[in-house]
Amino acid sequence: MLAEQQKKSRILRQYELLDLIRAYNPNINEDLVNRAYVYATKMHGSQLRASGDPYFAHPVEVAGILTQLKMDEAAIVTGLLHDTIEDTEATFNEISELFGEEVATLVHGVTKLTQLEVTAERTKQAENLQKFVLALSKDIRVLLVKLADRLHNMRTLHFIKKPEKRQRIARETIDIYAPLARRIGVNKFASELEDLAFRHLHPDAYEAIYEQLETNRIKYAQSTEDVVSKINLLLSESDMHADVSGREKRPFSIWKKLDKKSVSFNEISDIYGFRIIVDTMLECYKALALVHTRWRYVPGRFKDYISVPKTNGYQSLHTSIVTSSGMRLEIQIRTEEMDKIAELGVAAHWKYKNHSYGYHPDENSPADPIEALRNIFSILEDGGDPEDFFENAKLEMFQDQVFVFTPKGDLHALPRGATSVDFAYAVHTGIGDTIVGAKINGINVPLRTPLRSGDIVEILRSDVRKPPPNWESLAITGKARSGIRRLVREFERQEFSTLGKKLAGHALRRLGLNPEDIDLKVACEKLKFKNIEELHEALGRGKLTGTALAEAAVPGFVRKNALGEARISIDNEHGSNFLKGDGLTDGVAIHFMECCSPLPGERIVGIQKGEKGIEVHTIDCDKLADYEDNEELWIDLSWNEEARKNGLAVGRLRLTCENTKGVFADVGKIIANCDGNITNLRAENRKEDFIDLLVDIEVADNKHLNVIAASLRSLPSLIEVERLRSQD
Structure with a gap:
């Protein structure tokens, strides 16, 4: 089989392509097709494919594949020209002038889809699929030409030397192109695309299944002929004309069943099946009754896709029977028109009518695939x-x-x-x-x-x-x-925006500003928010602080408390300004430890860390146990009056509350009324009934935080309020 693959393909001749089109369209515009054939050959010139074939062999083969779908002249010509804009000096305007605006638009559409395939990254692939679906929604022929293009590329994929590139193209084919072909009912293409991709993604599995099928084909050849003869006899005795044929399950379909059901090859019961093509819908049901009368059917295996077609327009009766030898066989029964739709899908009824290309159903045909x-x-x-x-x-x-x-x-x-x-x-x-x-x-x-x-x-x-x-x-x-x-995005955005609006008003008032006098559009422009609602949302989510908002709204603003006294955050940089105790000297480094997050008003102790400075812990911090045997390192510390008057520290609370509408806004309102400022808010463990909120609050001291916690406990929706020491 490998030797067969390596052979160069024979190029479809110009007259051969015309013959293929004439077979279903005697009124073909030969001049248009001939000019497109010659133009493609000329433009691609001496370009070669990975196989060594002249490049123009590819668009010619794509055009030939499209004739299997009985496509119109515009689509066939698009197949011939689909790579000219991408790979040659041809332009949209030139194609439009030579072959018409309709063809130029289709070629341009296929070109855009081709350009989307350049990258292999998965995130890009996701974006590509979005653009791909958007493009094909405008004209289904773009997708059909692209499917034919992909099919021929898959048939010659083995000529590409880089394994990783073959794998990427095969994966993209099985993830996007084959499902899209299946979705619009072009099963003829979908099945081959799946098998070709499967061969490159799982070569060992493909070879094993292929060899087993070859063996079984010889083994069951006589049995399948006997079943076909018996079905033909059964139907002819009832004066029914039918075309009965056997079919073999394809390698990828077998692989899916092996993978999904974890069974062995010999345990798959429907590798072989039979298709009965009759003249009318009524005869489908009559043939079904005759089959069920002759053989015992398998319960649960009957499906009526004639009464209720698949969304891609597929119609057929499916049943499974058990022969006298115990062999299970699947039988499909349909009319010739249904069989055509099963193979061609969307292409079966999309054609020109009144100078418009679109879906034109025959009588009793299903909905547009x-x-x-x-x-x-x-x-x-x-x-x-x-x-x-x-x-x-x-x-x-x-x-x-x-x-x-x-x-x-x-x-x-x-x-x-x-x-x-x-x-x-x-x-x-x-x-x-x-x-x-x-x-x-x-x-x-x-x-x-x-x-x-x-x-x-x-x-x-x-x-x-x-x-x-x-x-x-x-x-x-x-x-x-x-x-x-x-x-969910809208709901959360509304919740955070409502909370942010309340926080904005409180933050501005708390800093001595009147919210009604502040134009937040200035802040939006400076902070690069699209609108005030987005600014409020950022404030509610903790991505923006009230101080930053005030400074953006009133450039040069110096933060003041209600008494007009300047307030400074108690951090490691300013820590010595708010502490008193022996051992403190100018320039000593102060570190407020995150393990206990000391707040003004709490009893504290210092640990001398040499050149690193002094660590400040609460008196009940678990970390102090590490220094019990080194009393010489301990320093008595306390907060000075400056810390209580002009200091602002951050405390963290964990709130467990009911997951109800407006809970974020209620929490924000309570904190604002208690003169606290939320610097960060994060939702965790959001369940159907409950939600945990982690809230960082700027407070004056521990009593201030305790007042806020007590006030929050008054909310009916709050289950538990817990002070968290660590700021991690």
């Missing part, structure tokens, strides 16, 4: 981190589905394992944002209850937009998760 990507498009609207989008989009592309109904009978397809929260966001983002409960088949159920096909789901709503507690366990779809993340 491009709708399968709508949820992925909507994730873009919620913003957020590109990594979140990457994971959410992958969630949308990879899941199996369940089909549930609204009380009015509207049908919604959701991934298996989806909950009422996923359903609410699938119906409408506004419904998801306000969900508080759900009824399934008329019965109240917890929001985390998985939905099952056939369920009727009624959403119970609130007037308040608020993320449900513990939402991570309540949603599995990308659309719901991105919607909830957006709502």
Whole structure:
């Protein structure tokens, strides 16, 4: 097989490409295709691919692949020209002038997608997928040309010498391109992309599965022929015309089952299956009845995708039977039109009509398969981190589905394992944002209850937009998760902004300023905030102090307390100004230790550390046990009057409170009313019912901090208030 891979490909001739197009489009514009073929050959000139082939062989092969989808002339010509703007001196204007604006726009779209693949970093890949989906949402042909481009590149991937580059391209193919192809129903491309990527990502596993399939193909050749003959006889006896063929499970599909179910190759029961193509939908069900009459079917293995098609438009009946020898076989039953859609997906009904390229269904055809990507498009609207989008989009592309109904009978397809929260966001983002409960088949159920096909789901709503507690366990779809993340961001932003607004007013008044006289727009400009709301949010989150706000709002402002006395933070730099005791001399270094965080008013002791200076601890600090046998190091210290009048120290409290709306604002209000200044606030261990807040507060002394703690305990939502010594 390796020797086969290393052969150079034969270049598709100009007349051969025209013949492929004529097979489904007799009215082909030969002149347009011929000119594009010659132009691509000329522009790529002497460029070579890694295989040694002339570079123009690649766009020609891409055009040939597109004929398998029966694409229109604009898409075929785009396939021929898709690398000219990127890799040659051709320009958009030149392409537009020679081949028309429509072709130029498509080539430009494919070029932009190609440029997104330059980097290998995962964070860039996440951003690329965002841009990719945004681009393809404007014209599906951009995606189809790109899929054909990727398919031919994967067929020649073995010519690339660097293993890490082959791995990156294969991983990107299996993570993005194959799922997108599957999502829009182009299974013909998706299956080959998966197998080619699998071959490079897990070469040993691929070879083992391939060899086992080769062995089984010989072993079961006669058995499969016998089954085909029996099915044909069964249907012909009922005067039904049918095309019956055997099919073999592909290597990547087998690998997924081996990996997911932890079984051996010989334990997989559906490696071989059969496809029955009949003339009408009614005959599909008639053929199913005949098969079930002739062979025993496997319970739980029957799926009706005709009555309820997949979101990509796929329709078929699936069943598994057990032969007289005990062999399990999967059988798919569909019409010729359904089979066409199963292979070509979105390309089956997208064509020109009235000079417009778009979805033009035949009678009784399913909905436009491009709708399968709508949820992925909507994730873009919620913003957020590109990594979140990457994971959410992958969630949308990879899941199996369940089909549930609204009380009015509207049908919604959701991934298996989806909950009422996923359903609410699938119906409408506004419904998801306000969900508080759900009824399934008329019965109240917890929001985390998985939905099952056939369920009727009624959403119970609130007037308040608020993320449900513990939402991570309540949603599995990308659309719901991105919607909830957006709502959480908005909710937290509002909480912090409300708190920051209160803190701003208090901080300014406390420093002798009237908030009504201060134009915060000046502070916004100086501190580089977009607006006052963003400034308040930063203040609420502890990213901005009240002092910094005042200094930005009133440049040159000297901080004063209510009595007009200058206040200085008690820190290691100014520590000696606030202490008295034997052993203190001018210039001695003072270190207020974080292990106990001394506050004015607390009993303190100093430990002489030689040239390093003096460590200041509270008298009950556990660290003092290390110096019990070295009394000569101990220094008696106390706070002077200056510390009580003009000093400001920072104390830390841990607050355990109910996780209710407005709790941040309530805490901020109490602290502000007690003349405290929050310098930092951090939420920890946020659960469904409770939340821990770590609050750093600028206070005059320990009594001041105790007053604040006592006042906080009066809040009904507060469970516990604890003084933390360490500032870590």
